[in-house]
Amino acid sequence: MVQNGKLELTFISTLVNNIKKDKMKTIKYKYTKATFLLLLLLSITSCERELSDKAEFANYGTTGDIFIDAPVGLTDQFFVSFDPAGGANTEGFGTDESVTYQGASAIRIDVPAGDDVNGGYIGGIFVDRGVGRNLTGYDALTFWAKGSTTATVGLVGFGTDFIEDKYAVGLENIKLSTDWRKYTIPIPDASKLIQEKGMFIFSAGGIGTFPEMGYTFWMDELKFEKLGNIGQPQPAMASGEDRVETKFLGDQFSMADYSLRQTFNLASGINQTVIAAPSYFSFSSSDIEVARVNESGIVSLVGSGSAKITASIAGVSVAGSLTLNVAGGFPVAPAPTLAASNVISIFSDAYTDVAVNYYNGFWQPYQTTLGGEITIDGQNVLNYTNFNFVGTQLTAPLDISEMTHFSIDILMPEVLATDIDMLIVLKNENATETTLQQQRIGGQTYQWSTQTGDINDTESNATFEGGVWKTIKIPIRPTAETGLDKTGVNLIIIERIKSSNVTELHIDNLYFYKE
Amino acid sequence: MDKNNKNSMRITTTLLKTLCVLVLLIAFSCNPDETQTVAEFKNLVLSDEFDTDDFIDSDIWTFDIGNGTNGWGNNEEQFYTKRTENVSVQNGTLIIKAIKEDYSGSDYTSSKILTKGLKEQAYGRFEARIQLPTGQGMWPAFWLLGANCGDGTADTEVWPNCGEIDIMEYRGQEPTVVHGSVHGPGYAAGNAITKTYALENDRFDTGFHVFGIEWTPEYINYYVDDVLYNQITRQQVEEKGTWVFDQPFYIIINLAVGGNFIGAPNEETVFPQTMLIDYVRVYNK
Numbered sequence: 154m155v156q157n158g159k160l161e162l163t164f165i166s167t168l169v170n171n172i173k174k175d176k177m178k179t180i181k182y183k184y185t186k187a188t189f190l191l192l193l194l195l196s197i198t199s200c201e202r203e204l205s206d207k208a209e210f211a212n213y214g215t216t217g218d219i220f221i222d223a224p225v226g227l228t229d230q231f232f233v234s235f236d237p238a239g240g241a242n243t244e245g246f247g248t249d250e251s252v253t254y255q256g257a258s259a260i261r262i263d264v265p266a267g268d269d270v271n272g273g274y275i276g277g278i279f280v281d282r283g284v285g286r287n288l289t290g291y292d293a294l295t296f297w298a299k300g301s302t303t304a305t306v307g308l309v310g311f312g313t314d315f316i317e318d319k320y321a322v323g324l325e326n327i328k329l330s331t332d333w334r335k336y337t338i339p340i341p342d343a344s345k346l347i348q349e350k351g352m353f354i355f356s357a358g359g360i361g362t363f364p365e366m367g368y369t370f371w372m373d374e375l376k377f378e379k380l381g382n383i384g385q386p387q388p389a390m391a392s393g394e395d396r397v398e399t400k401f402l403g404d405q406f407s408m409a410d411y412s413l414r415q416t417f418n419l420a421s422g423i424n425q426t427v428i429a430a431p432s433y434f435s436f437s438s439s440d441i442e443v444a445r446v447n448e449s450g451i452v453s454l455v456g457s458g459s460a461k462i463t464a465s466i467a468g469v470s471v472a473g474s475l476t477l478n479v480a481g482g483f484p485v486a487p488a489p490t491l492a493a494s495n496v497i498s499i500f501s502d503a504y505t506d507v508a509v510n511y512y513n514g515f516w517q518p519y520q521t522t523l524g525g526e527i528t529i530d531g532q533n534v535l536n537y538t539n540f541n542f543v544g545t546q547l548t549a550p551l552d553i554s555e556m557t558h559f560s561i562d563i564l565m566p567e568v569l570a571t572d573i574d575m576l577i578v579l580k581n582e583n584a585t586e587t588t589l590q591q592q593r594i595g596g597q598t599y600q601w602s603t604q605t606g607d608i609n610d611t612e613s614n615a616t617f618e619g620g621v622w623k624t625i626k627i628p629i630r631p632t633a634e635t636g637l638d639k640t641g642v643n644l645i646i647i648e649r650i651k652s653s654n655v656t657e658l659h660i661d662n663l664y665f666y667k668e
Numbered sequence: 669m670d671k672n673n674k675n676s677m678r679i680t681t682t683l684l685k686t687l688c689v690l691v692l693l694i695a696f697s698c699n700p701d702e703t704q705t706v707a708e709f710k711n712l713v714l715s716d717e718f719d720t721d722d723f724i725d726s727d728i729w730t731f732d733i734g735n736g737t738n739g740w741g742n743n744e745e746q747f748y749t750k751r752t753e754n755v756s757v758q759n760g761t762l763i764i765k766a767i768k769e770d771y772s773g774s775d776y777t778s779s780k781i782l783t784k785g786l787k788e789q790a791y792g793r794f795e796a797r798i799q800l801p802t803g804q805g806m807w808p809a810f811w812l813l814g815a816n817c818g819d820g821t822a823d824t825e826v827w828p829n830c831g832e833i834d835i836m837e838y839r840g841q842e843p844t845v846v847h848g849s850v851h852g853p854g855y856a857a858g859n860a861i862t863k864t865y866a867l868e869n870d871r872f873d874t875g876f877h878v879f880g881i882e883w884t885p886e887y888i889n890y891y892v893d894d895v896l897y898n899q900i901t902r903q904q905v906e907e908k909g910t911w912v913f914d915q916p917f918y919i920i921i922n923l924a925v926g927g928n929f930i931g932a933p934n935e936e937t938v939f940p941q942t943m944l945i946d947y948v949r950v951y952n953k
Contacts, residue, residue, distance in 0.1 A: 379869070380869060381868075381869030381870050381871075382843070382844050382868070382869055382870060382871045383871075384843065384871050385802050385843075385873065385938075387938070418802060418803075418843060418873075420843065420844045420871065421842075422804070422839075422840075422841035422843055424936055
């Protein structure tokens with residue numbers, strides 16, 4: 154697994170997860186394999202020479218217009234959809250000559266219903282047809298929009314080109330009126346945009362709960378502008394807080410995971426906050442022998458100790474900071490010893506894993522958990538942050554009738570022993586019924602329900618130590634006790650109970666076995 | 669023009685005059701097609717350039733201290749002090765700073781300077797170059813009040829009969845808009861004669877702008893930078909009430925927090941906020 158390629162993706166998925174968090178629960182943004190390969194290529198070829206004295210920046214076009222009465226300088230396909238395999242509907246994009254803000258034509262988006270057979274949401278990007286534009290002379294992307302009804306569009310922005318997404322910017326949840334309104338997306342720092350290809354991004358799902366109701370919205374006069382009346386930047390990271398976290402030597406992660414935002418005050422007096430890619434920020438580390446941040450915002454932990462990450466955008470200090478207390482190296486999870494023939498593995502370097510749809514379903518609207526599969530020092534683990542609950546969905550239902558146990562290795566960076574209280578749920582969710590076995594771990598202080606499937610096994614009252622792997626073996630109970638139909642287990646859910654203080658988990662060696 | 673005051677006005681240097689003409693020329697040159705004449709009064713009779721650090725000229729300025737009656741009549745939330753925390757001169761600029769702090773029963777402190785009893789004049793051109801603060805609840809003003817304002821006894825008149833000329837008022841939550849008004853008998857408070865001016869591609873809280881009036885017995889012209897945006901005539905005023913702008917007025921510059929005109933600060937308002945005054949100048953014909 155190539156580490157950089159994966160980490161580069163983090164920002165996109167963070168941006169996208171943020172979108173999902175707010176509105177569209179059915180959306181599964183997935184970027185195409187081609188994109189991923191390009192990312193890999195970029196990562197591999199990123200060992201560039203230093204600029205020589207003779208290097209000169211090419212002079213790229215400076216056109217700000219994107220769509221006035223027709224696309225301006227965009228690629229032939231005009232609109233590049235998110236991956237239909239991830240649920241994006243490619244049918245609803247077009248132009249309209251009868252409804253316009255001004256001039257002959259406007260962009261028309263028919264947002265599908267949540268259960269539309271062609272895909273339950275619509276979204277994509279507009280890409281410059283040339284080598285990219287110099288947008289340093291502008292301070293905002295603006296457009297006019299109206300809806301067939303009042304509705305909320307999950308995301309609009311620019312800087313996403315499905316290649317680098319280096320200067321991606323997203324404005325979430327714009328509210329449409331049934332009359333034309335102007336929308337302004339401030340550029341976090343225009344001096345960075347010397348060659349930008351990502352002219353526009355949008356994503357919209359239907360109204361209400363599943364199956365959401367579709368609607369139509371129109372956009373017109375889409376362009377980069379020099380408004381001159383945008384001011385008072387207030388950039389922030391980690392929600393403006395001074396955050397302190399314990400991490401492991403060798404760990405790598407993106408600052409995009411720490412809520413990077415830029416806020417500008419618009420002429421209307423409204424503070425407009427956008428999600429800004431890490432590359433807009435200049436990060437600095439108080440101790441580069443402990444933590445280093447590169448220009449893409451990737452943090453590498455290179456030594457033990459403590460380092461504080463601070464940042465600025467265009468000379469303006471960023472509110473908030475991240476202090477990293479780096480202990481020793483990330484411990485290797487205990488190596489499983491069972492013969493492969495006795496094991497059905499979900500996630501382990503020791504065995505061949507069964508196929509999964511995901512290790513994090515980003516279930517909306519209640520899930521807060523971020524993260525998923527990561528690699529630390531060559532070790533593949535699942536890392537969940539901001540944890541409340543998370544699910545792994547198997548591609549094909551699994552027959553575990555022959556299995557006696559479910560095994561899981563858990564490591565928490567910091568542990569307050571009395572605060573551990575979790576559930577592990579093995580679920581068979583099919584068209585006719587849902588059955589499950591629920592196993593409590595560590596919980597002693599909270600009330601226990603008597604729901605079918607609940608097991609409060611003393612064996613699982615595990616004692617955890619910070620930064621130490623703990624293997625938990627959960628007996629698979631007879632169906633008569635739990636109700637779980639063992640012939641088609643397809644979901645494994647880990648859940649934090651109530652106010653239990655578990656916020657970050659590392660997980661490895663997730664498998665069923667028979668004794 | 670009040671003769672007594674005229675004699676006490678500061679004598680200006682030729683250099684300064686030249687500079688002013690230059691500034692005007694530069695200002696005009698931005699809009700070569702505009703034929704309007706913004707300023708006709710060119711005889712500088714008072715100027716404070718705030719050129720000496722830590723010095724506020726007591727021959728020109730005095731202070732209002734406290735939280736006034738009913739928040740200076742507007743339910744304003746600040747307590748005015750003359751502490752250097754709230755008012756100071758640094759790097760050629762007078763700084764009025766609104767601070768969020770518990771102070772004598774108020775939640776905010778700020779400052780209000782005025783030329784009352786020191787520099788008072790009828791008619792003329794009054795202008796100041798100011799960078800305004802930002803955010804919900806910030807209410808800076810550059811204004812004139814009739815020198816005869818009082819409680820109605822002796823030779824005084826109660827407000828609004830003594831007259832008020834607001835050269836610039838601004839709401840921190842509307843960073844591109846300023847207001848110019850007159851208040852008098854028949855046209856006060858909510859019924860004041862007023863006009864707003866909005867910048868198109870700029871804002872008042874990110875750079876300095878010149879705010880001024882030219883006041884004659886017949887009209888008051890309002891301008892921002894090189895744009896004359898309103899003229900209030902004696903005839904207009906007399907359609908609503910009485911023209912009370914023939915007696916000397918004094919200058920007030922203050923930064924209020926909250927109050928009826930703008931509402932209270934909210935959680936997005938950043939403190940402290942500063943109002944920066946580069947200069948104050950008064951001319952006559």
